[in-house]
Amino acid sequence: MxxxxxxxxxxxxxxxxxxxxxxxxxxxxxxxxxxxxxxxxxxxxxxxxxxxxxxxxxxxxxxxxxxxxxxxxxxxxxxxxxxxxxxxxxxxxxxxxxxxxxxxxxxxxxxxxxxxxxxxxxxxxxxxxxxxxxxxxxxxxxxxxxxxxxxxxxxxxxxxxxxxxxxxxxxxxxxxxxxxxxxxxxxxxxxxxxxxxxxxxxxxxxxxxxxxxxxxxxxxxxGVEITTDERACLVIRAPFTGAQPIVTNDVVKLLSPTTFNWLGRIDNVINSGGIKIQAERIERITEQVLLVSQINRRFFIGSLPHAQLGETVTIFMEGNALSKEAETQLLHSIAVLTNRFEKPTSIVYIPAFLETPSGKIDKPQTIRLYTGL
CATH class of the missing domain: 3.40.50.12780 (ANL, N-terminal domain)
Structure with missing residues (x-):
């Protein structure tokens, strides 16, 4: 103080x-x-x-x-x-x-x-x-x-x-x-x-x-020890976590025995046409485009069912719909930075995201409530 x-x-x-x-x-x-x-x-x-x-x-x-x-x-x-x-x-x-x-x-x-x-x-x-x-x-x-x-x-x-x-x-x-x-x-x-x-x-x-x-x-x-399991998810052992290792659902890349890159959640993997896509990677790209475009909206990346591909990458955005011109430009700018399977195919607009008790976006419940999926 x-x-x-x-x-x-x-x-x-x-x-x-x-x-x-x-x-x-x-x-x-x-x-x-x-x-x-x-x-x-x-x-x-x-x-x-x-x-x-x-x-x-x-x-x-x-x-x-x-x-x-x-x-x-x-x-x-x-x-x-x-x-x-x-x-x-x-x-x-x-x-x-x-x-x-x-x-x-x-x-x-x-x-x-x-x-x-x-x-x-x-x-x-x-x-x-x-x-x-x-x-x-x-x-x-x-x-x-x-x-x-x-x-x-x-x-x-x-x-x-x-x-x-x-x-x-x-x-x-x-x-x-x-x-x-x-x-x-x-x-x-x-x-x-x-x-x-x-x-x-x-x-x-x-x-x-x-x-x-x-x-x-x-x-x-x-004192914290880290490894990965067969899914490439982080496994943690530490003096304060008890005798059993903690197996997470976080996909990581181990760089050394004490360092790692966090890639995303295994339950946020989208399978589109047999290609596994980490939603967090597309969120980082989308965030970069929104920042440059001066669009200040909350959003997250999810998926919608697709008859041929199984799932397609989708942007869920809070608030009113963007103009058709702005939406087209946004999707095009993201497509330039992603491959054909990763690029979002549509934007779903939601008036207000649902949140968890701690104030985080409740992605699964938001998708279920507003799309019925």
Whole structure:
């Protein structure tokens, strides 16, 4: 935080500008005017301070049906320690908790704070989490979903000085768009895109996305072992994932024992005429074309049934239909950058995408609701 004398997380945490001691948390002595999100965070801290051995958390539902997962305290501690080691965090460093603590990203920020002795400042999740904070505050460690950091850069450009003072900034929960990645280059502090899931207790690998040390690949945390299965999907073994390896549905290209490129989800593979097409690759191309065309729309790549080919690549776009001229130009520009099987054949316009509880686009349900497929 700033040079002001704030109490350590060994003594308590900050709820915006109010300090709540761990003694008060342990005795259920909470402020009367706190928000439901702040109350959720305090209840978790209370359970942690009592020494609870397991914690129940719900997955976001972005890669399948939401489910409950039991997390082990010792494994959560191991994960926090490895993150601290990789990012060189130290006791007394400050951290902002602005993610929903019902999900793994926000919950593990609380755990890292209590395990590493960080000064925690908790604010309710919002689109622009720095908006209500005093301008003199800065933090050593921050974690955002991409849309939050983009909103900060676009609506509060003066806060870049706050971001520049961080030791590390994490971005997770959704892909980093090409447009946002370009904006991130104005930030001096190291920014890392995370790879992980609830089952891996947040991230197991990081990718630097800004500055001269920017990388095109992920690097695993210390102690994490990676291999692939017969589908070319990532298999993870780590001190904090238990005895059994975690088999993912993420198609990757291994570059070394500790680095890999993420290619996409195996369940996002489109089979068109016997050719397997990774939807995420076409999304990156489409995003590039939309950026150049100055079309600011949410979209994703899916498929529609085809009598001869089985499936055809399709763009699902949120909002009203583009003009016929703009649509034709868009499809042509994408076709130039793809082969004849990969190129999208049509655009399906959807008034509003359905979302998961954590705010991600629910692609399967959106397709089912608006196409009946």
């Amino acid at each position: 700033s040079s002001q004398n704030y109490s350590s997380s060994k003594e308590g945490i900050w709820l915006n500008d109010r300090f709540v001691s761990f003694i008060s948390i342990g005795s259920n002595d909470f402020p009367s005017d706190i928000s439901p999100d702040e109350l959720q965070a305090l209840h978790f801290c209370q359970d942690w301070l009592k020494g609870s051995a397991t914690f129940i958390i719900h997955t976001s539902g972005s890669t399948g049906l939401p489910k409950s997962i039991h997390l082990n305290r010792d494994q959560m501690i191991q994960s926090a320690l490895l993150t601290g080691k990789m990012l060189q965090l130290q006791a007394g460093d400050s951290a902002l908790v602005n993610l929903n603590t019902q999900y793994i990203g926000g919950m593990m920020m609380l755990v890292r704070g209590m395990v590493l002795g960080l000064n925690l400042w908790i604010v309710p999740p919002s689109l622009i989490p720095l908006k209500e904070l005093p301008s003199h505050l800065y933090f050593d460690f921050l974690s955002f979903v991409p849309v939050q950091l983009q909103a900060v850069l676009e609506n509060m450009p003066d806060r870049i000085t706050t971001l520049n003072k961080a030791k590390a900034i994490l971005l997770g929960g959704a892909p980093v768009s090409q447009g946002l990645e370009k904006q991130l280059q104005q930030i001096e502090a190291p920014i890392y895109q995370t790879y992980g899931m609830t089952e891996t207790l947040s991230h197991v690998a990081l990718k630097r996305v800004n500055g001269v040390e920017k990388k095109e690949y992920y690097t695993t945390l210390p």
